[in-house]
Amino acid sequence: MLDQLSSHSKRTKKRIEEYLSKVVPGVYGVEKKVLGPKETLEFRQRVAGSKDPWRFLAANMSDGTLRALGILVAMFQLSTNGLPRVPLVAIEEPEVALHPAAAGVLLDSLRDASASTLT
16 A cells, blocks of 8 residues: 555655654655565654664564554555545554554544545
């Protein structure tokens, strides 16, 4: 889905990355990364004192970061193959593995996504 967003809706992907950067300070980008026959995600994060951003593969990110990204992508997903966008996404315990301050950001993103959902 992130790859589709990169190709078809850079604005939506940017919005996901903006919310993710509020959940995880310093993270400002995430891309699909192909490693031989496998795919993963590569996160870019600004680190104080470093001129260039650090890059982390998904295996090196916290469960909370990965969960937050998954929730954000699910909420802002695009329609695929001409089918309508998913009108309902159920997320059980969205705050699990998140810092308490990040839960408010996730709540804001839930409200934002619900405003653009088809009825």
